[in-house]
Amino acid sequence: MLxxxxxxxxxxxxxxxxxxxxxxxxxxxxTAERSxxxxxxxxxxxxxxxxxxxWVTLEEPRxxxxxxxxxTTPFVILDCATLWLSNLLLARAGKDESEDEIxxxxxxxxxxxxxAGRMREVIVVTNDVGGGVVPxxxxxRRFVDLQGRVNQRLAGAASxxxxxxxxxxxxxxxx
Numbered sequence: 001m002l003x004x005x006x007x008x009x010x011x012x013x014x015x016x017x018x019x020x021x022x023x024x025x026x027x028x029x030x031t032a033e034r035s036x037x038x039x040x041x042x043x044x045x046x047x048x049x050x051x052x053x054x055w056v057t058l059e060e061p062r063x064x065x066x067x068x069x070x071x072t073t074p075f076v077i078l079d080c081a082t083l084w085l086s087n088l089l090l091a092r093a094g095k096d097e098s099e100d101e102i103x104x105x106x107x108x109x110x111x112x113x114x115x116a117g118r119m120r121e122v123i124v125v126t127n128d129v130g131g132g133v134v135p136x137x138x139x140x141r142r143f144v145d146l147q148g149r150v151n152q153r154l155a156g157a158a159s160x161x162x163x164x165x166x167x168x169x170x171x172x173x174x175x
Contacts, residue, residue, distance in 0.1 A: 002117030004154045005125045007164030014047065016162065016169050017077050017123045024121075026055045027071035031084040033061045047079075061087045065112035074120050078113070081126035085150055089143055099142065106150055114157045124158075126151055 003020070005013045018026075028051055032044050051057065060067040064084055068076045078084075088102060116122050130148045135141050155161045161173040 001121055001159045002114055002154075002157055003121070003123045003160045003162070004151075004158040005123060005162050005164060005169075006128050006151060006155070008128055008131070011164040012167035012169075013125045013127075013164045014079050015050075015167075016164055017079065017125050018051070020123055021075040021077060021121075024075045025073040026052075026075040026077055027067070027073045028055045028057045029064045029067045029071075029076060029078045030057060030059045031061050031064055031078070031080060031087065032059075033083075033087055062091070063109070065109035065116070068116035068122055069112055069119075071116070071120065076116065076120060076122045077125065078122065079125040081124050081150060081154065082129065082147060085147055086143060089139065089146070093139060099146065103146065103149065106146070107153065110150070110153050110157060113154070117157075117159075124154055126154065128163075 005017050007013045030044075030047070032040075034044075035041055048057070056071075056073060058067045058071075061084065064078050064081075068078060085106065088105070092102065113122055113124060127147070128151065129144050135144060155173065158173065159175050160171070163170045163172050
């Protein structure tokens, strides 16, 4: 089953996803890339420390869907689709590539996640980034637009969608 956990920054998404797995064996797919930003690296370290040591952690910033397909545990947590998409866009920044090309790649990855969700429980954590003003910078607008479409596609394919608000899970969809 594919589940989507969506919400704003610091809404409790990751903690809730971890609680869903309970004591089951988990493959945790981390999409954050290493950075020169000490505060961001401290966040990554905090996430690491909060995860149970028995979990299998895979750092996969560019192809988390492949990692989800290859996982052998009953649960997979992909945290998060927002950083994954950001990684893809930043890797292509300045290249002459259409948005359609990137969207095809992302669509293929979502199809892989759906396939993985037929084999095991796959929980995808993602941010709701479109609730604010339209960004002034072209790359930021491109990201917000594409993230919105990615979230819609994931939500459409998911058996369950939960919106996190101030640490409270609100079930939006169950099929």
